[in-house]
Amino acid sequence: MMIELQDVCFAYDGVPALRHVTATVEKGETVALLGPNGAGKSTLLRLLNGLVFPEIGCYRFEGEEITARRLREHRYAKWFHQRVGFVWQNPAAQLFCASVREELAFGPEQMGLPADEVRRHVDDALALCGIAHLAERAPYTLSGGEQKRTAIAAILTMNPAVWTLDEPLASLDEAGAAWLTDFLRALKRAGKTVIFSTHDTALADALAGVRWQFTPAREVRVER
Ligand SMILES: Nc1ncnc2c1ncn2[C@@H]1O[C@H](COP(=O)(O)OP(=O)(O)OP(=O)(O)O)[C@@H](O)[C@H]1O
Ligand SMILES: [Mg+2]
Numbered sequence: 422m423m424i425e426l427q428d429v430c431f432a433y434d435g436v437p438a439l440r441h442v443t444a445t446v447e448k449g450e451t452v453a454l455l456g457p458n459g460a461g462k463s464t465l466l467r468l469l470n471g472l473v474f475p476e477i478g479c480y481r482f483e484g485e486e487i488t489a490r491r492l493r494e495h496r497y498a499k500w501f502h503q504r505v506g507f508v509w510q511n512p513a514a515q516l517f518c519a520s521v522r523e524e525l526a527f528g529p530e531q532m533g534l535p536a537d538e539v540r541r542h543v544d545d546a547l548a549l550c551g552i553a554h555l556a557e558r559a560p561y562t563l564s565g566g567e568q569k570r571t572a573i574a575a576i577l578t579m580n581p582a583v584w585t586l587d588e589p590l591a592s593l594d595e596a597g598a599a600w601l602t603d604f605l606r607a608l609k610r611a612g613k614t615v616i617f618s619t620h621d622t623a624l625a626d627a628l629a630g631v632r633w634q635f636t637p638a639r640e641v642r643v644e645r
Contacts, residue, residue, distance in 0.1 A: 423448045423583065423614055424469065428478035431464060438464040440639040441478070446616065446631075448582070451609055453625035454618040456635025462618035463510065465633075465641075466585050469616065470507045471498075503532060506581035510588045512572035516560035521552065521571050524560055528579035542578045550574040551600065565592035573604070584608055586617040590624060602627055 424446035431439040438461045446452055454462040467473045468480060471492050480487045482501065492498045509515045518524040525543040534542070547553040550570045555563060560571055569592050576584065589605070590598050605628050608615050619625055625632060634642040 422446075422481075423450075423483060424616075425481040426475075426478070427481070429468065429475040429480060430477035431468060431473060431475055433464075437639050439468070439641075442641045443478075444633060444641060444643050446614060448614055449609075449612050450631055451605075451615045451629045452617075452631045452633055453629035454616065454633050454635060455620075455622070455625060457637060460635035460637060461639055461641075462635055463587050465635075466507065466587050466616070466618060469583075469585055470505055471501060499531070503528075503579055504581055505583045505585060506576035506579055508569075508572050508576055508584070508586040508589060510591055512565070512568040512592070513561065515572045516568060516575070519559060520557055521547075521560060521563075521574075522556045524571060524575045525578045528575060532579070539578075542580075546574040546577040549577065549604075566594060566597050569593055569597070573601075581613075583614040583616065586615075588619060589617050590619060590621050598624075 422445055426442050426444050429439055429442040430437065442465065454465060456462060464473065468475065471487050474487070474489050485491065492501065516524055518527055522543060525546050526539050529539045529542050547556055550573055552567065552570050552574060555567060555571070560568060563571060589601055593601055602624060605615055609628065630645070632644040634644055636642065
């Protein structure tokens with residue numbers, strides 16, 4: 422079992438955002454998080470990425486309980502964040518380097534890969550994401566769709582086993598949406614575990630074997 426949520430509860434300042442969520446994800450599964458605005462989808466993605474933690478219940482990643490204390494261990498945190506990639510809904514908030522090329526190199530450099538290998542990963546990701554012409558640009562000068570592709574490329578160079586994406590279609594045009602759908606299909610084919618929130622039921626239908634339906638009561642119904 423890759424991911425195991427057991428009776429997970431989480432509240433923001435006492436206001437419940439997730440209530441008693443129990444669900445699992447196997448390696449290679451694709452899960453769509455569906456449900457109305459404010460139902461807790463982004464919160465759950467933050468929790469899966471170790472940015473917030475269950476107040477009740479437990480989140481296990483490959484058998485290890487993910488807690489604030491666990492992620493304060495530098496080596497474990499580094500390993501975990503390399504295993505689980507997160508594409509935020511707002512890519513601008515995720516990009517912090519001076520150029521697209523540096524943004525893509527950051528992950529593999531952190532992992533300690535030699536420079537020629539980093540360069541190869543970066544060039545591959547630039548090509549795969551159709552942003553080679555943007556390599557020397559500053560991320561903040563890019564359009565929303567270009568930033569989205571850059572954020573995805575920056576995760577790609579880390580090659581995580583689990584991809585989590587919050588509203589991946591947001592800020593993409595029709596061609597971008599078609600590209601993203603193909604990209605997610607390729608991740609599936611490569612055996613990656615993919616978890617994404619969306620309001621686009623066509624995307625969920627096209628890709629997801631499992632649906633987690635979020636209800637206004639802050640609960641999650643798993644539909645296979
Ligand atoms: N940082 C925060 N502080 C306080 N409340 C928050 C915070 N983040 C989210 N919430 C609240 O938690 C609830 C769940 O929010 P969340 O962003 O997880 O919903 P969502 O399902 O992703 O919605 P959307 O479809 O609009 O993206 C909402 O009521 C929201 O207002
Ligand atoms: Mg959201």
